[in-house]
Amino acid sequence: MATRQRPKSAKPEPGAAARQPRDAVRTREKILNAGLREFAANGYSGASVEAIARRSGVAKGLVFHHFGTKEGLYLAVQMRMYERLRRRQNETQLEGLGPVEGMRRLVIDTFRGFREMPWIIRLMNEENLHRARHIRGAEAIPALYNPLLAAIERLVAAGREQGLFRADVEPVGFYVALSGLGYFYQSNRYTLGTVLQVDLGEEARIAAYEELIADMVLAYLQGGGAPFPTPPARDGG
Amino acid sequence: MATRQRPKSAKPEPGAAARQPRDAVRTREKILNAGLREFAANGYSGASVEAIARRSGVAKGLVFHHFGTKEGLYLAVQMRMYERLRRRQNETQLEGLGPVEGMRRLVIDTFRGFREMPWIIRLMNEENLHRARHIRGAEAIPALYNPLLAAIERLVAAGREQGLFRADVEPVGFYVALSGLGYFYQSNRYTLGTVLQVDLGEEARIAAYEELIADMVLAYLQGGGAPFPTPPARDGG
Amino acid sequence: MATRQRPKSAKPEPGAAARQPRDAVRTREKILNAGLREFAANGYSGASVEAIARRSGVAKGLVFHHFGTKEGLYLAVQMRMYERLRRRQNETQLEGLGPVEGMRRLVIDTFRGFREMPWIIRLMNEENLHRARHIRGAEAIPALYNPLLAAIERLVAAGREQGLFRADVEPVGFYVALSGLGYFYQSNRYTLGTVLQVDLGEEARIAAYEELIADMVLAYLQGGGAPFPTPPARDGG
Amino acid sequence: MATRQRPKSAKPEPGAAARQPRDAVRTREKILNAGLREFAANGYSGASVEAIARRSGVAKGLVFHHFGTKEGLYLAVQMRMYERLRRRQNETQLEGLGPVEGMRRLVIDTFRGFREMPWIIRLMNEENLHRARHIRGAEAIPALYNPLLAAIERLVAAGREQGLFRADVEPVGFYVALSGLGYFYQSNRYTLGTVLQVDLGEEARIAAYEELIADMVLAYLQGGGAPFPTPPARDGG
DNA sequence: GATGAATGAGGTTTCATTCAT
DNA sequence: TATGAATGAAACCTCATTCAT
Numbered sequence: 001m002a003t004r005q006r007p008k009s010a011k012p013e014p015g016a017a018a019r020q021p022r023d024a025v026r027t028r029e030k031i032l033n034a035g036l037r038e039f040a041a042n043g044y045s046g047a048s049v050e051a052i053a054r055r056s057g058v059a060k061g062l063v064f065h066h067f068g069t070k071e072g073l074y075l076a077v078q079m080r081m082y083e084r085l086r087r088r089q090n091e092t093q094l095e096g097l098g099p100v101e102g103m104r105r106l107v108i109d110t111f112r113g114f115r116e117m118p119w120i121i122r123l124m125n126e127e128n129l130h131r132a133r134h135i136r137g138a139e140a141i142p143a144l145y146n147p148l149l150a151a152i153e154r155l156v157a158a159g160r161e162q163g164l165f166r167a168d169v170e171p172v173g174f175y176v177a178l179s180g181l182g183y184f185y186q187s188n189r190y191t192l193g194t195v196l197q198v199d200l201g202e203e204a205r206i207a208a209y210e211e212l213i214a215d216m217v218l219a220y221l222q223g224g225g226a227p228f229p230t231p232p233a234r235d236g237g
Numbered sequence: 238m239a240t241r242q243r244p245k246s247a248k249p250e251p252g253a254a255a256r257q258p259r260d261a262v263r264t265r266e267k268i269l270n271a272g273l274r275e276f277a278a279n280g281y282s283g284a285s286v287e288a289i290a291r292r293s294g295v296a297k298g299l300v301f302h303h304f305g306t307k308e309g310l311y312l313a314v315q316m317r318m319y320e321r322l323r324r325r326q327n328e329t330q331l332e333g334l335g336p337v338e339g340m341r342r343l344v345i346d347t348f349r350g351f352r353e354m355p356w357i358i359r360l361m362n363e364e365n366l367h368r369a370r371h372i373r374g375a376e377a378i379p380a381l382y383n384p385l386l387a388a389i390e391r392l393v394a395a396g397r398e399q400g401l402f403r404a405d406v407e408p409v410g411f412y413v414a415l416s417g418l419g420y421f422y423q424s425n426r427y428t429l430g431t432v433l434q435v436d437l438g439e440e441a442r443i444a445a446y447e448e449l450i451a452d453m454v455l456a457y458l459q460g461g462g463a464p465f466p467t468p469p470a471r472d473g474g
Numbered sequence: 475m476a477t478r479q480r481p482k483s484a485k486p487e488p489g490a491a492a493r494q495p496r497d498a499v500r501t502r503e504k505i506l507n508a509g510l511r512e513f514a515a516n517g518y519s520g521a522s523v524e525a526i527a528r529r530s531g532v533a534k535g536l537v538f539h540h541f542g543t544k545e546g547l548y549l550a551v552q553m554r555m556y557e558r559l560r561r562r563q564n565e566t567q568l569e570g571l572g573p574v575e576g577m578r579r580l581v582i583d584t585f586r587g588f589r590e591m592p593w594i595i596r597l598m599n600e601e602n603l604h605r606a607r608h609i610r611g612a613e614a615i616p617a618l619y620n621p622l623l624a625a626i627e628r629l630v631a632a633g634r635e636q637g638l639f640r641a642d643v644e645p646v647g648f649y650v651a652l653s654g655l656g657y658f659y660q661s662n663r664y665t666l667g668t669v670l671q672v673d674l675g676e677e678a679r680i681a682a683y684e685e686l687i688a689d690m691v692l693a694y695l696q697g698g699g700a701p702f703p704t705p706p707a708r709d710g711g
Numbered sequence: 712m713a714t715r716q717r718p719k720s721a722k723p724e725p726g727a728a729a730r731q732p733r734d735a736v737r738t739r740e741k742i743l744n745a746g747l748r749e750f751a752a753n754g755y756s757g758a759s760v761e762a763i764a765r766r767s768g769v770a771k772g773l774v775f776h777h778f779g780t781k782e783g784l785y786l787a788v789q790m791r792m793y794e795r796l797r798r799r800q801n802e803t804q805l806e807g808l809g810p811v812e813g814m815r816r817l818v819i820d821t822f823r824g825f826r827e828m829p830w831i832i833r834l835m836n837e838e839n840l841h842r843a844r845h846i847r848g849a850e851a852i853p854a855l856y857n858p859l860l861a862a863i864e865r866l867v868a869a870g871r872e873q874g875l876f877r878a879d880v881e882p883v884g885f886y887v888a889l890s891g892l893g894y895f896y897q898s899n900r901y902t903l904g905t906v907l908q909v910d911l912g913e914e915a916r917i918a919a920y921e922e923l924i925a926d927m928v929l930a931y932l933q934g935g936g937a938p939f940p941t942p943p944a945r946d947g948g
Numbered sequence: 949g950a951t952g953a954a955t956g957a958g959g960t961t962t963c964a965t966t967c968a969t
Numbered sequence: 970t971a972t973g974a975a976t977g978a979a980a981c982c983t984c985a986t987t988c989a990t
Contacts, residue, residue: 667843696930
């Protein structure tokens with residue numbers, strides 16, 4: 001119903017005259033960021049467009065002008081979240097590291113990413129509550145763009161070639177396990193804290209957990225299963 | 238699906254006078270179960286008391302009569318959830334199994350528990366969204382009652398004593414890791430499915446994942462680090 | 475979503491104790507009447523539930539409690555309108571009048587009915603704007619209950635039997651024409667007044683118009699076509 | 712459907728400078744036509760400026776630029792409607808027909824006009840809902856320009872002079888009756904269809920109705936009342 | 949214990965209109 | 970002339986909660 005397109009007019013020199021078109025983009029951005037915070041804090045139903053408008057400093061109607069509906073804004077927020085997640089994953093520095101050290105860093109940095117951006121977890125949980133209904137149609141998301149999966153595949157291949165890692169690692173399952181080790185600590189931090197009567201925010205505990213999950217992943221890769229390439233073929237292959 | 242149990246009230250003699258209280262308990266139970274489903278499906282904010290009343294087949298006012306507020310019912314639902322979780326964990330059969338086989342079964346059965354009762358995950362996530370605000374005050378919840386943690390500690394101790402497992406396992410961190418491996422697969426099933434373009438519900442994939450996480454946990458316990466309490470030095474050992 | 479049923483409990487003696495159930499009916503009635511006025515005055519879109527609540531002296535939410543949606547209330551108003559129209563048509567006194575005088579009275583009284591209850595016209599026009607979408611499903615409305623049509627058929631039959639009226643009167647078309655003569659004067663009173671620069675509300679003009687349309691209808695019935703039962707054959711003749 | 716005419720502006724020489732004003736007129740016209748359709752479809756309150764802009768393919772602000780307010784556009788639409796109605800009435804071919812045949816054609820063609828342009832009825836009803844508030848001030852509308860009334864007066868005078876028609880025909884009342892016979896059939900087509908359980912759109916029914924109303928009007932003119940000039944004088948005494 | 953009428957606050961959304969460009 | 974961002978008011982509707990019965 002509203003127009004919600006970026007003006008795409010050739011970028012004018014930044015000055016007083018150019019204010020309007022640029023401001024629209026800036027406004028959109030402000031709303032998006034406010035929406036991200038609000039949805040992360042309260043979930044979809046708990047978030048209020050009123051609050052988002054207030055956070056953005058704009059009139060409530062403007063939110064609808066730019067994003068159509070609350071759901072439209074929510075979807076935009078989800079997309080933005082995946083964008084940020086990918087960007088963060090790309091920042092993990094693996095150059096010059098061998099498979100073992102690289103994998104250790106990958107595990108730990110994935111965990112750190114979740115701790116740095118806890119809103120990612122909240123938004124993901126929310127979308128899972130809705131059975132991924134909103135993002136299912138979004139074509140920009142799928143796996144090829146997933147730097148973490150790509151990094152995993154590179155490291156596992158290198159490790160296998162160097163005879164350091166087992167040969168039968170199924171990348172998707174391995175990716176899920178690796179992520180889950182970091183995700184859960186952060187996602188369930190509060191209930192775990194209550195149930196176990198500990199503070200999962202303590203530095204020492206976090207450091208110990210980093211070691212633990214890195215060890216666990218590497219122990220799996222290095223040890224156990226099959227020291228040499230035997231056809232494991234769990235899934236179908 | 239829900240095992241309607243009459244909580245502790247001494248069974249009154251069956252007669253006209255006794256009918257009323259008995260029905261009241263049954264009504265409470267119906268509301269509680271409906272609330273459980275509604276909160277699991279829609280989160281706290283997304284759930285509506287109206288819908289819960291409809292699901293229970295009672296008048297809306299009755300929900301308030303029994304639970305005071307929406308929040309009161311929500312808290313009762315959380316308690317019920319932990320109760321069910323504990324009961325499920327108690328059902329894992331470990332008798333007669335050695336540390337290795339026991340741990341394997343524990344990992345796999347924990348994962349299975351999450352798949353059998355996905356509403357547990359939804360309710361836990363919801364409570365984490367609220368930073369455990371509601372359950373924090375509940376004294377019935379903490380760790381002593383946690384059968385999973387207890388089982389872990391028993392198995393790890395046995396394994397260590399038999400020289401099968403490393404000696405430096407920190408139980409809380411290990412518990413988090415073990416749980417996370419199973420939890421995440423189920424909790425993020427929908428977004429992972431979309432992002433990775435796979436169906437995490439496939440039997441074959443689930444079976445493979447069960448092997449993977451059991452292997453991973455055991456590789457950690459058995460391998461690497463230090464069979465005996467030596468300074469951590471995990472990676473290079 | 476709301477319950478909206480009449481309590482159907484056996485009517486209690488009217489007293490203080492009986493207030494509540496009866497008040498619900500009274501409240502419904504107040505809202506319905508206010509809705510009738512509001513929809514008649516402003517049309518469906520122009521009417522506001524807020525205004526209806528204010529007119530009824532109840533909270534806005536209560537309107538929805540009783541009627542579900544604005545559209546639900548609107549439909550109830552339409553039904554009420556047809557009810558009133560029928561009741562009014564039943565009040566036309568035709569006993570003891572011959573076909574000619576009876577028909578004259580019928581024409582004039584139909585016209586008077588529209589003048590007495592101008593809101594009927596407004597509500598009918600509104601529903602025609604919506605192509606009768608709302609009332610189409612209502613089974614209580616159709617023709618059998620239409621006292622005007624019934625009266626027409628009786629009078630026309632009597633007139634034909636007495637050799638006073640033509641024999642080939644098609645009741646539905648005749649009903650439409652008879653109604654239209656009265657309806658239009660009232661429905662288009664304001665634009666006609668402006669366009670023709672006259673006041674259609676003047677007593678004298680109204681009296682003259684009553685004569686005119688009665689004459690016109692009777693001239694049609696008595697004259698023209700066929701004074702005696704000859705084969706109808708307008709269409710193909 | 713809409714005959715886009717360029718109103719009276721002297722045709723400028725086709726060139727760059729002349730393009731602008733020409734396009735402005737075209738734009739105005741597009742908006743006006745879109746407004747006509749939108750107001751006819753949804754009434755004044757139900758119509759949205761946004762929808763009108765969309766239908767016209769212009770920006771919403773432009774509607775206000777050209778017509779000031781929604782009400783301003785609505786008034787322009789009403790004027791345009793009367794213009795079209797007059798034009799249509801002027802098209803009725805009466806040359807060479809005597810009073811009887813002429814009147815018959817007039818009745819039938821008036822009815823046909825309403826069927827051809829149902830939006831006229833919708834717009835008129837809307838304005839009557841507002842008690843002609845908007846058009847009251849418009850000086851361009853009144854009776855002198857009304858071709859139907861003029862034609863009636865001519866035919867009635869001719870009929871009277873030839874001794875065919877009664878002498879006491881009051882033109883305004885007669886005009887209302889004649890119009891009403893055709894108007895009502897179309898204006899209430901949908902509710903009548905539902906209430907009477909017939910389809911008023913059927914060709915055969917329409918043809919029969921045309922005969923009926925022509926007969927009725929002529930029976931009135933030719934018959935009944937007073938074959939010769941008796942004191943008529945209801946209105947002006 | 950149980951019902952359902954009733955309320956008041958707040959939810960999302962629409963909309964006529966203004967204004968800078 | 971034309972655009973579209975921006976606003977503020979009001980729209981319909983939902984909801985947790987209260988209360989008389």
